[in-house]
Amino acid sequence: MSMHREEPASFAFSSDNEARAKAIIAKYPAGRQQSAVMPLLDLAQRQIGGWLPRIAMDYVADYLGMPPIKVYEVANFYTMYNVKPVGKNHVQVCTNLPCWLRGSDQVVHACKKTLGIGLGETTKDGQFTLSEVECAGACVNAPVVAINDDYYEDLDEATITRVLEALKRGESPKSGPQNGRLNSAPLGGPTTLKGGA
């Protein structure tokens, strides 16, 4: 595995995160604190801004009294932990079958065009990272793009461009379906259980 030049020199939980970490560890029986590795890695990733440098993984390992390699294994297994730096907005486009059938190719194309970067790349200003991900678990609203913690659904070329442009301007576009659907209800309103029957 390659190492990264942007490694910060030190890492420690902020006092807020310290309190959160303690609360998470308290959920597990005494001596089983290693079970808290995943939520703690998430805390660390959020604190740093979207990724986990090695020093943070070492910190978590030390915090939980486990061998560092076990933490590296976890962080490298799950795709939602980023072991390389990502931009402020991590644009994760699903290209699995349902999204692909519903036009994820156009969505990827629009992302590349709007951001000027390819898959797996980060914009020069550090604002956007574009990734291709496996099923995001929202096939009913395909195609889907997850940007940080928000899902943008029922996308097409125009709507994803609009979302990205808004983010570029520093706005917070509304998440969820972008074609006027209510959650996963049928487009254009209910088709069953209509009226008072």
Next chain:
Amino acid sequence: MPKLTIDGREIEVAPGTTIIQAAEVLGIEIPRFCYHERLTIAGNCRMCLVEVEKAPKLVASCSMPVGEGMVVKTATPNVLKARRGVMELMLINHPLDCPICDQGGECDLQDQAVAFGRDRGRFAEAKHAVRQKDFGPLIKAEMTRCIHCTRCIRFSTEVAGVPQLGGIGRGEHMEIDTYVTKALESELSGNLIDLCPVGALTNKPYAFKARPWELKKTESIDALDALGSHIRIDARGAEVMRILPSNCDDLNEEWLGDKSRFSCDGLARQRLDQPYIRENGKLRPASWDEALALAASKLKGARPDQVAAIAGDLACAESMAALKDLLDGLGSPHRDCRQDGARLDPAVRAGYLFNATIAGIEQADALLLVGTNPRKEAPVLNARIRKRWLKGKFPVAAIGPKADLTYRVDHLGTSAALLDAIAKGTHPFAATLKAAQKPMLILGMGALRRQDGAQIQAAARGLAEACGLVKEGWNGFSVLHTAAARVGGLDLGFVPGAGGKDIHGILDGATKGEMAVVYLLGADEIDMSRLGKAFVIYQGHHGDAGAHRADLILPGAAYTEKNATYVNTEGRAQRTTLAVFPPGQAREDWKILRALSDALGKPLPYDSLSQVRARLAAINPVFGQPGKRVGAAWGAFGSPGAVADAALATAIDNYYMTDPIGRASPTMAVSVETFLAGAKPRTGTHG
């Protein structure tokens, strides 16, 4: 006990046994990659699939416990087809680079591909490749060849106790890695090479040196620590190419320490291959006749009480017996085999043996370490302690240096005075020892080397007696030696005779000029500057400290070059087997002494190895039972007295260089640089 049928043969095994183990008992071999009987079960290679009646699918026999009435078939067309499929999948990403792979000829994947695979692959796409990794100076990693059996991860985590290897990434991108570029920090790392079923982890110093079918394989005994691990010496022509562990459940299981495995390249360097005589301060080559005549004239010319002999850590029992007989013939009582100055009482055998035995560690239920770091002094034994510790309910405490021993140790302090406190019951650990059924104490050479070593030995005896370490059917008092020669030397009485001087007396005497001739039998670990003006005869195999000081050098044989007897720390006499001949004019050590006795005109009464061994058995019956551990009766030993308050230290600082062979080995030199020479800063951007 469940009864089952495998391939039509019935067998009854203990509950919890897996199908693969039951089949093994019947002698039915089921192919496997990830399963290893000394590691936990992973069940990820799928090579061991078998058919079980009434099971809907084939089952992995390594992880399926046997059940009553199970009917297992290991060679049905279905099973063979499945194995063929597994093999084909395994070979999808495996490079077919056998011609340039060091594992070739002893590769599980190669063998099983021939036995169970298809004759051609159907995978036409690009294979996956892995970036080159650096696992240090001992292990060569070619991870493109890895089949992800995870044996290495399990070994390092479970047996070695150094969890530094892991599986990074997922699915087909999974790689075995340390993640941070560094060498595996274990004295047992070489065992990964044996465990790896493919050529992913191979022996780096041995890389591209030889093919297994060119090697002459000799089963022998290791002499680089006091364990007497069983080894296999692989030699080509006159050169030892590599050393591998050989299975021995009582001693080393199937592991071997890195020093014992990798210092074999030292056997070909710095060798004494002919006699030398010092003239005008310089050593010049000489013939055997000349050398022996000079030795004889010096020995004859000196008063008997001005002659002394010191045996080193690698000296075999045969040569020590011959030297002892030779000195007796001359009338000199000054001799010692404790070159490190250990104040071990030779009077009672149980006082210097590892009485609990190495396999016995697994029965112990409490352990006190005194002045020892078993991880450095005997890494394989340390793995046994860890194995016991992993089973739980095994409190381990230590008096002496603080160290990471790969298991939890309650560090009581460094002062030897704690021994008395525990013996008197005033220290809380006394209660732990007394409550245990089979408590154990390991006494290291670091404690016995001190000025008050004899008092410490007595204090440890007092503790053993007070805390119930010695009882019917159990003796937990265990001395951990660091020298292969030591127990043998003590057993045959290579200690001062009546009125004789011990190592301290010999060196003091030599400093004062009272010693005319000092005979060093492979003794390199003494302070040569204290030998004064004595005429020093050095008999040994390496040009090390002893040879540098010597006035006369008689070239001997290393432990791989002679049929010799060593008694391990438990008191088990074991015999090495000659794998290659000594280089040049060097000879087996007892023969040199036999020839010298002729030159002295007092021939020793043995002319063949069997006669020497008969003599050994006559001195001590222990030598008459090779391979068998001979215990000893308890008695009073050590010198009661005050113990100084000074901190206890370990006997070994530098694990990789404890003997002339290690000091001559380039591999050991890079190991020292990598593992010991102060942690060089390795930052995240380092390579």
